[in-house]
Amino acid sequence: MTEPGPTETDPLPRLGAARLSAGTRGSLPGTDMPESLRMLRGELGDPHQGALPVLPETGWAGTRLARTVATLGGLSADLQAAGWRLRESPGREARTAAARLSSDVQALADAIGAESAGHRGTTVVDLIGPLSLAAELHLGEGRAVLADHGARRDLREAQRAGLAEYVRALRTAVEGEDLVLRVRELRAEQVLAGRVPTASGLRTLRAVPCGEARAALSELALAARSLGLGTILDQGGPVPDPDLRAEFDAVAVRPASTDPRDWEAAAAAHDTGLGLRLGVLTGPDTRGRLPDPGREAAALWRTWRSLGLGQEHLRGIALEERADLDPVAPERVASLLGVGARTAQILAEVAAEDAA
Numbered sequence: 001m002t003e004p005g006p007t008e009t010d011p012l013p014r015l016g017a018a019r020l021s022a023g024t025r026g027s028l029p030g031t032d033m034p035e036s037l038r039m040l041r042g043e044l045g046d047p048h049q050g051a052l053p054v055l056p057e058t059g060w061a062g063t064r065l066a067r068t069v070a071t072l073g074g075l076s077a078d079l080q081a082a083g084w085r086l087r088e089s090p091g092r093e094a095r096t097a098a099a100r101l102s103s104d105v106q107a108l109a110d111a112i113g114a115e116s117a118g119h120r121g122t123t124v125v126d127l128i129g130p131l132s133l134a135a136e137l138h139l140g141e142g143r144a145v146l147a148d149h150g151a152r153r154d155l156r157e158a159q160r161a162g163l164a165e166y167v168r169a170l171r172t173a174v175e176g177e178d179l180v181l182r183v184r185e186l187r188a189e190q191v192l193a194g195r196v197p198t199a200s201g202l203r204t205l206r207a208v209p210c211g212e213a214r215a216a217l218s219e220l221a222l223a224a225r226s227l228g229l230g231t232i233l234d235q236g237g238p239v240p241d242p243d244l245r246a247e248f249d250a251v252a253v254r255p256a257s258t259d260p261r262d263w264e265a266a267a268a269a270h271d272t273g274l275g276l277r278l279g280v281l282t283g284p285d286t287r288g289r290l291p292d293p294g295r296e297a298a299a300l301w302r303t304w305r306s307l308g309l310g311q312e313h314l315r316g317i318a319l320e321e322r323a324d325l326d327p328v329a330p331e332r333v334a335s336l337l338g339v340g341a342r343t344a345q346i347l348a349e350v351a352a353e354d355a356a
Contacts, residue, residue, distance in 0.1 A: 015249055023049035047121065057326070068159075069137075073164070074088075125182070131187065135190065163181075181229045221233075232275070232277055233248040276316065298350065319347075
């Protein structure tokens with residue numbers, strides 16, 4: 001596969017904070033959305049990148065899957081023992097998920113309204129992408145959506161149609177902040193390799209053709225761009241294939257270590273003009289001690305320089321936690337997010353000093 005460049009000369013401004021910043025994967029502990037938003041925005045205000053988080057402890061209605069179902073346009077689903085089943089009209093569970101999402105967006109509006117006026121930075125929202133969503137949902141007779149070409153097409157169309165309504169609600173809430181859509185495709189590799197099991201677990205579903213997968217992701221990215229959103233493709237760690245990321249502004253990656261060899265694919269993607277969400281920030285150690293921002297920044301800069309990259313290449317980089325924060329004690333989360341913001345600040349300072 002050839003390495004495509006971005007479809008426009010510079011996608012980074014669509015990501016809001018084009019300079020080095022800190023962000024979050026967006027999964028937090030606790031059940032209090034207003035408090036989570038106040039904490040998150042306090043630690044990751046401009047120039048960093050906040051989020052509309054998910055709180056897994058609130059139950060199924062607050063999951064990313066339920067949130068994604070709630071944004072579908074013209075299709076809905078109900079929750080069965082075997083999982084979410086597609087239907088034309090919303091079931092009780094879909095209405096509950098939609099109400100939860102509406103409440104979360106209102107909490108975001110309230111948090112922003114309580115702040116001082118003026119542009120406040122960037123808010124990242126995330127949804128499950130069309131490939132992974134097709135692997136999660138079922139049809140009325142129990143078959144996976146992934147197994148039916150027509151159902152996959154209808155789901156793609158419903159996701160694009162619903163995105164516009166979701167973004168309208170978000171625009172009202174964020175009052176001029178930049179919006180970025182993070183598309184989570186954690187099952188894309190399984191989908192493309194034909195490794196998604198059937199309901200019985202005795203067989204696997206046929207692989208989705210690469211051309212269809214690329215089209216599904218490109219269509220969603222272009223729909224988001226037409227609505228004024230930046231876009232991030234997240235496959236759960238590895239650098240997405242060039243064909244899949246072709247229309248995205250950034251990719252989320254988690255290098256296995258600070259060994260430069262683990263960073264080469266990410267650096268190559270960044271060299272084409274893509275932004276990077278680097279999942280490199282560690283959590284508390286076994287004794288509960290927080291990472292030291294200075295040491296984290298120094299290690300990252302050594303790796304960066306060993307790849308032949310300099311200060312100018314930090315544009316479009318956002319640092320975030322390596323693993324979701326929802327298992328972390330709630331009283332430690334603010335400190336960890338603060339460590340991320342401080343690490344990004346020190347890294348920028350170290351890079352500037354090295355370039356002087």
